[in-house]
Amino acid sequence: LAAPPDFHPAHAHPLGIVTDDTAQTLLIAHIIMRGETLTPENVAAALVKWNDEKSLQTHYIGPSTRRALVQLKEGVSPRETGKSGTTNGAAMRVAAIGIVNAGNFDRLLNDVIAASAPTHNTRNAIQGGAAVACAIAEAMSPNSTVETVIAAAQRGAIRGREHGAWSWCTPLEKRIELAVKFACEGYDLDDSLQKIYDYVGTGLDPAESVAAAFGVVAAARGNATTAIQAGVNIGGDTDTVASIAGAICGALHGIESLDQNLVREVEQVNGFNLEAVARELVRPHPKWIDSSGGSLDGFLNPLTAAGLSALEFTLNPDEEWEExxxxxxxxxxxxxxxxxHSPYKDPFNAEGFASNRHDEIKQLYAPVFTLIEHWASEANLFPAVVIHGAHGKTSQTQLAADTWHFLGWALTKTTRAQLMLENLPPKAGYNRVGETHEQVLEIVRGLNHPRLNVCWDLGHDVLQGYTQLPSEDFLKAVRHVHIHDINDAGEDHFPLVYGNVPWQKNLRALKRANFSGAVTMEINGHRASRLDHLQQRLADSFTMMRKVVMDTV
Known part of the structure; x- marks a missing residue:
């Protein structure tokens, strides 16, 4: 971090101190973490408490928030105090709303409106909040890209503008389009930022600073550290631009795209534990368990009665392994x-295994193989490990070599684990090994090992555009199945509530091929945890699956 010049408004503050953008983002996050539903009343109470601790005289309170706080202290209803707030304060505080509402647009929009109401209850402000929250919700999807995130923001802006007190406003989705255009036209990052600053602007209006933040996301190609540094240096309402762009890119690419030295410095200067906040926001299962009486078996027993007999755990980096x-x-x-189940995102992606990431990838997978050997000898358990072909920007030939070398090593590292190579969904701009049934089958047959078989992800087939059943040879190689639903927005890994995946037809085809193996309902916890009556939806899904499995062909 470098100190600002003496003429800068923030020059007297310690390096690394945060502004109202981060403070209010955490304020909303803590309401959610307490298990409360966001309302204008509890958001207003939290804002007033925060203001009392920080003082209205601080430079870091925007004009709409400052005006609303005065009215709130005078006893005006928080549903009225924000009806003149047209600036970007709604957009800057909604990151946590996007995280916990991934896959549930209606609840996301309701939460954005509630969080905006006390200070920014206008259509101009809410379009900004909805755009940012929708972008972050999309970024939480395993198949998201910069392009899909920007498209989600534009859809959110359109819907957000339908709410709040009437105010003049530029359609934010059009300004986002303009900002991204200038970001892509720049000959380097600095040129892109200058174009965004000159032609879009970085002022308090969402049509400037919020749109500019999406231009920064595009210019940084989703890298969080690059986006934050670009945002704080672009000029104008820099903290808001950087806060929004950093939140979106962080959700898109995770902790790996953040400079950990800067994270630690910000935590130390401000007394934050950002890791604890992030873990709580993205970890839904304690809330599921709490809703079932506070015990794990209390949550699982009704699902077991509906047909659950096995569980599949997503591998985590070292710091989360023990938990x-x-x-x-x-x-x-x-x-x-x-x-x-191994994630197909970094760091578990096998890209580079045949070259520079050999040792790193071995260290990531060694603990699970060691555990499986222990379970096999002590409890006679032989778990499956679902893995994926390598993917990235390198050539298909190199990625295929990485995949073959990785699988060869894994089959020698463990003598008990059943390895399942899963078909992957498409991702624009990337090469992937395993996007087609034929690729997956070729690798499994080529290695010709009794403990290497196929995991068929039925939802990925839909995303890939398959409408016909795979070949008989592919079906006979399947020993593991992932079933999940896809909502109407194309977001996957839901319980079976939308009817957009033809899983019944696929299971019946497997039965005709004498399938023997595990059938797993694979869900995204961030999305599923926001569905109403989650446990009942899960139980209903298991009941439907069991009925198809038990029916005769």
Whole structure:
């Protein structure tokens, strides 16, 4: 971090101190973390408390918020105090809303309106809040890209503008389009930022600073550290531009795209524990368990009655490994079979295994293989590990080599694990090994190992555009199945509530091919946890799956 010049408004503050953007983002996050539904009343109360601690005289309170806080202290209803707030204060504070509402647009929009109401209850402000929250919700999707995030923001702006007190406003989705255009036309990052500053602007109006933030996201190609540094240096309402762009890129690419030295410095200067906040926002299962009486078996028992017999755990980096394994071992003690699923995002992506990432990838996978060897010898359990072909910007030939070398190593590292190579969904701009049935089958047949088989993800087939069943040879190689639904916006990994994946037809085809293996309902916890009556929806899904599995062909 570099100190600002003496003429800068923030020159007297410690390096790394945050502004109202971050403070209000955390304020909303903490309301959600307490399990409260966002309302104008509890958001207003939190804002007043924060203001009392920080003082109205600070430079870091925007004009709409400052005016509304005075009225709130005078006893005006928080549903009225924001009806003249047209600036970007709604957009700057909604990151947590996007995280916890991934896949549930209606609830996302309701939360944005509630969070905006006390200070920014106008159509201009709410279009900004909805755009940012929708972008972050999309960024939480495993298949998201910069392009899909920007498209989600534009859809959110259109819907957000339908709410709040009437105010003049430029259609934000059009300004986002303009900002992204200038970002892409720049010959380097600095040129892109200058064009955004000159032609879009970075003032308090959402049509300037919020649109500019999306231009920064595009110019940074989704890298969080690059986006934050670009945002704080672009000029104008820099903290808001950087806060929004950083939140979107962080959701898109995770902690790996952040400079950890800067994160630690900001935490130390401000007394934050940002990791704890992030973990709480993205970890839904304690809330599921709490809703079922506070015990794991209390949550699982109704699902078991509906047909659940095994659980599949997503592998996590080293710092989360012990927590995940403790939960898995508890499930084993309760009598459930357990399997594991490797994420196809970094750092578990096998790209580079045949070259520069060989040792790094080995270290990531070694703990799960060691655990499986232990379970096999002590409890006679033989879990499956679902893995994916390498993907990235390198050539298809190199990625194929990475995949073959990785699978060869994995089959020698463990003598008990059943490895399942899963078909991948498409991702624009990337090469992927395993996007087609033929690619997956070629690798499995080429290695010709009794512990290497196919995991068929039925939802990925829909995203890939398949309408016909795979070949008989492919079906006979399947030993593991992932079932999940896709909502009407194209977001996947939901319980079976939308009817957009033809899983019944696929399961029946597998039965005709004498399938023997695990059928897993794979859901995205961030999305599923926001569905109403989640446990009942899960139980209903298992009941439907069991009926098809048990029916004769």
């Amino acid at each position: 995940m394994i403790a939960l898995a071992e508890q499930c084993v003690r309760l009598g459930y079979r357990c399997h594991f």
